[in-house]
Amino acid sequence: MKASVAQFRFDEGTRHLKAGVTNGSDQDIVVSRATIRWDGLAFRSVRLPADVVHPGQTAAFDIEYGAAGCDRRPVGRPVLVADVDGRERRLPLTVDNPGLLGRLHVQACAERRLAGNAEVRLEPGPRTEELRGEEYLPAELVLQRTDGSEPVRVVDLGGSVLLELVPRGGQEGLPALLAPDQPRLAFPVLLGSAHRCDAHALGQSSQTFLISAYLRVGDAPVQREVLHLSVADRDRLLALIRRDCG
Numbered sequence: 001m002k003a004s005v006a007q008f009r010f011d012e013g014t015r016h017l018k019a020g021v022t023n024g025s026d027q028d029i030v031v032s033r034a035t036i037r038w039d040g041l042a043f044r045s046v047r048l049p050a051d052v053v054h055p056g057q058t059a060a061f062d063i064e065y066g067a068a069g070c071d072r073r074p075v076g077r078p079v080l081v082a083d084v085d086g087r088e089r090r091l092p093l094t095v096d097n098p099g100l101l102g103r104l105h106v107q108a109c110a111e112r113r114l115a116g117n118a119e120v121r122l123e124p125g126p127r128t129e130e131l132r133g134e135e136y137l138p139a140e141l142v143l144q145r146t147d148g149s150e151p152v153r154v155v156d157l158g159g160s161v162l163l164e165l166v167p168r169g170g171q172e173g174l175p176a177l178l179a180p181d182q183p184r185l186a187f188p189v190l191l192g193s194a195h196r197c198d199a200h201a202l203g204q205s206s207q208t209f210l211i212s213a214y215l216r217v218g219d220a221p222v223q224r225e226v227l228h229l230s231v232a233d234r235d236r237l238l239a240l241i242r243r244d245c246g
Contacts, residue, residue, distance in 0.1 A: 003093050005093060018061075022056075023056065024056075034046055035082075042069075118143045118217075122189075124191065131190065137233070138168065141187040145182065154213055155215060162241055163241075192240070211226070
C-alpha cells in the first residue's frame with residue numbers, strides 16, 4: 001500500500017489537503033479511518049466511507065491541518081496512519097509537492113506570530129468609483145493591533161488573474177507601517193479589473209478572488225496573508241469585470 005498527500009492549486013491559501021491510500025496488493029481492502037502524523041502540524045482523524053478499494057485503486061479523502069508546533073524544528077518524516085481492514089497501518093507518506101508540509105509549517109507559524117500582533121482584514125466600500133479613467137472598488141486594508149507590540153509592515157499587495165489590488169496612492173505608499181504603539185492602521189487600496197478579457201482567463205480562472213497582502217512582522221521574513229471577500233463583495237467585483245470586458 002502507498003499513501004500520498006497533495007494540495008491542489010484551488011486550495012492554495014487554505015488548510016485543505018487531499019490525501020489517499022492506494023491499494024498496491026492483489027486483494028480488495030477497506031480503509032475506514034486515516035490521519036497524518038508529523039511533529040510539524042496536527043491533523044484530525046478522518047472517517048472514510050466503508051467502500052471496497054480494488055487493487056490499483058485509491059481511497060482518497062480530504063484532510064485539514066490544525067495547530068503547528070512552532071517551538072522547535074520538526075523532526076522525523078510524516079506518516080499516514082490508516083485503519084485498513086480493521087488493523088492500524090503506518091504508511092510512509094509521499095508528498096506530491098516537494099517541501100509542501102515544510103512550507104505549510106513555516107506559514108502556519110508565521111500566521112501565529114502575525115495573529116499575536118495584528119488582525120488583518122480587507123474592508124471594501126459599498127460601491128465602485130472611477131479614478132484615473134478606471135473603475136475600482138475602494139477598500140481599506142485594516143491592521144488591528146492585538147496583544148503583541150512588534151511592528152507590522154505592509155510590504156506589497158497581490159491580485160489574481162482577473163483582479164488587481166493596488167495602493168490607492170500608488171506604490172510609493174508602501175511599505176505601510178503599524179507601529180508598536182499604534183492601535184490601528186487603515187491603508188487605502190483599490191480593487192479593479194486586471195483587464196484579462198480573453199476567453200481562457202475568464203472561463204478557466206479558479207482563483208479569481210485569491211488576493212493577498214505581503215506582510216513583515218518585526219524582523220521576520222515577508223509572509224503572504226490571503227484576504228477574504230464576502231459574497232456581496234465578490235458579486236460587485238464580478239460585475240465590475242463584466243463591465244470592463246464588455
